[in-house]
Amino acid sequence: MQEDWQPSCNLEFLRLRAQLVHGIRCFFLERGVLEVETPLLGHGIGTDPQLAFFTTEYCSLPLQQRLFLQTSPEFAMKRLLAAGSGSIYQICKAFRNGESGRFHNPEFTLLEWYRVGFTLPELMDEVDELFATLVAGHQLQAAQRISYQAVFHQYTGLNPLQFCHQDYCAYAMANGLPEAVALCGENHLLWLDVIFSHKIQPQLGANGLCMVYGYPACQPSLARASANNPHTVDRVELFMNGIELGNGYYELADAAEQERRFNKEIQIRQEQNLAPVIKDRRLLAALVSGLPDCAGIAIGLDRLLMVLGPAATINETLSFAIDRA
Amino acid sequence: MAVYSTSEFRSGLKVMIDNDPCAIIENEFVKPGKGQAFNRVKIRNLKTGRVIERTFKSGESLEGADVVDVEMQYLYNDGEFRHFMVQDTFEQYQADPKIVGDAALWLKDQDFCFVTLWNDAPLAVTPANFVELEIIETDPGVRGDTSGGGGKPAKLTTGAVVRVPLFVQQGETIKVDTRTGEYISRVKE
Numbered sequence: 001m002q003e004d005w006q007p008s009c010n011l012e013f014l015r016l017r018a019q020l021v022h023g024i025r026c027f028f029l030e031r032g033v034l035e036v037e038t039p040l041l042g043h044g045i046g047t048d049p050q051l052a053f054f055t056t057e058y059c060s061l062p063l064q065q066r067l068f069l070q071t072s073p074e075f076a077m078k079r080l081l082a083a084g085s086g087s088i089y090q091i092c093k094a095f096r097n098g099e100s101g102r103f104h105n106p107e108f109t110l111l112e113w114y115r116v117g118f119t120l121p122e123l124m125d126e127v128d129e130l131f132a133t134l135v136a137g138h139q140l141q142a143a144q145r146i147s148y149q150a151v152f153h154q155y156t157g158l159n160p161l162q163f164c165h166q167d168y169c170a171y172a173m174a175n176g177l178p179e180a181v182a183l184c185g186e187n188h189l190l191w192l193d194v195i196f197s198h199k200i201q202p203q204l205g206a207n208g209l210c211m212v213y214g215y216p217a218c219q220p221s222l223a224r225a226s227a228n229n230p231h232t233v234d235r236v237e238l239f240m241n242g243i244e245l246g247n248g249y250y251e252l253a254d255a256a257e258q259e260r261r262f263n264k265e266i267q268i269r270q271e272q273n274l275a276p277v278i279k280d281r282r283l284l285a286a287l288v289s290g291l292p293d294c295a296g297i298a299i300g301l302d303r304l305l306m307v308l309g310p311a312a313t314i315n316e317t318l319s320f321a322i323d324r325a
Numbered sequence: 326m327a328v329y330s331t332s333e334f335r336s337g338l339k340v341m342i343d344n345d346p347c348a349i350i351e352n353e354f355v356k357p358g359k360g361q362a363f364n365r366v367k368i369r370n371l372k373t374g375r376v377i378e379r380t381f382k383s384g385e386s387l388e389g390a391d392v393v394d395v396e397m398q399y400l401y402n403d404g405e406f407r408h409f410m411v412q413d414t415f416e417q418y419q420a421d422p423k424i425v426g427d428a429a430l431w432l433k434d435q436d437f438c439f440v441t442l443w444n445d446a447p448l449a450v451t452p453a454n455f456v457e458l459e460i461i462e463t464d465p466g467v468r469g470d471t472s473g474g475g476g477k478p479a480k481l482t483t484g485a486v487v488r489v490p491l492f493v494q495q496g497e498t499i500k501v502d503t504r505t506g507e508y509i510s511r512v513k514e
Contacts, residue, residue: 048359050356050359050360050361050362098332098362098383099354099356099362100332100354101353101354101355101356102353102354103354103355104354104356176378177380179379179380179381180380183380183381183382189360189361190361192360193357193360193361193363194361194363194380196357197355197356197357197360197363198355198363198365198380201357219359219360220359220360221359237358244357244358247358247359
């Protein structure tokens with residue numbers, strides 16, 4: 001029988017992965033950041049309309065409940081922070097339905113950590129230090145930090161914080177993206193996604209870490225509004241060799257604002273006929289009880305392995321990718 | 326005709342785009358961690374042969390194109406059209422020079438080739454990977470040369486010109502790779 005029982009990756013990647021995870025644990029042990037575990041299976045799930053989730057049936061007779069596979073451990077980890085855990089990190093699986101491709105597997109591995117008392121720039125310093133340890137041996141450029149607005153302007157000449165339909169259309173027509181005009185219409189958010197992912201991201205972080213910060217406030221996130229510019233939020237994204245590696249925030253701690261964002265996203269889900277979700281009351285209660293000021297970030301370890309390997313596809317870094325899982 | 330969603334776009338799938346039949350070459354899933362998912366698709370327009378890239382929102386769909394590749398025998402050229410026949414059914418098709426295109430350089434009477442049909446009408450013609458054709462014109466070879474370092478142009482019965490080793494003579498039949506237009510070997514009659 002011709003069954004594809006063999007691993008998706010070559011065995012060298014198993015070793016590379018083990019080394020990476022060991023390096024991460026040493027790094028945080030030295031810094032006194034506590035390793036934690038939170039459930040993969042939970043009652044609540046994020047409301048982000050752009051994330052599709054897996055549901056499961058939990059049979060605990062006479063009750064039958066719908067549980068979700070976590071799209072990220074963020075909510076559970078924030079509840080630990082609110083309970084007084086102090087700085088924590090976790091290496092775990094996350095699940096996103098329908099995401100499959102060169103850079104995506106529906107089940108993937110995240111490193112997520114939260115630093116109590118850190119601001120976003122301080123967290124970026126720590127990311128820089130972590131990468132310096134993990135990629136020691138690779139000759140890399142020094143990490144680059146640039147604001148979303150500056151990098152957007154640098155590569156396109158456009159202002160991402162102010163939507164000018166005419167300018168955006170002219171840019172798309174002149175730069176091989178004519179379909180964007182019909183695809184995006186008057187939707188500023190969609191325009192930013194198309195232009196950033198097609199024209200900017202591929203050029204970021206050539207042989208080094210690139211940290212883009214100060215994202216437009218119109219994009220969904222759990223970040224705080226920037227103190228110095230209400231049109232942006234304190235959010236950072238990591239890129240290396242054009243691959244998106246991570247996403248971090250100066251964490252939103254305001255329960256009322258969090259609930260407003262949940263409601264807005266639930267409404268969008270209804271308008272777009274997406275699977276219904278209920279907002280995570282336990283997270284809201286934790287925020288009401290008080291989330292300490294903290295910054296947190298999640299990094300995709302499979303993608304990081306793609307960069308370190310290097311590997312052309314995420315499948316080459318996985319023991320068994322979804323097609324043979 | 327069936328409708329295909331972006332997640333079903335596989336290499337080789339034939340779909341309609343801007344009213345033209347197209348073949349999917351490559352489909353890349355692009356999704357920012359926080360943001361809209363797209364499929365960046367590389368497509369060949371089967372009418373023009375041009376390859377373009379086009380981005381779709383994930384979940385969008387396209388109508389399938391009724392396009393099939395059928396093996397046929399090339400019959401003859403009537404001056405205006407070239408005629409082809411399906412061997413099993415004796416069904417005949419005619420194609421004008423615009424559709425036959427460069428394949429004309431490799432079509433010899435009675436040879437087999439692939440005709441791409443769109444809604445049962447020829448859209449393109451692909452010659453066999455290897456064809457055997459007679460040389461009708463080439464400079465006399467240099468005696469003693471057996472390796473063919475350098476080579477010379479040779480004109481074939483179909484009008485195609487290929488580079489052949491110096492020892493190959495007019496009137497001989499040669500085997501050619503139609504994908505590269507390169508000489509492979511001499512063919513013993």
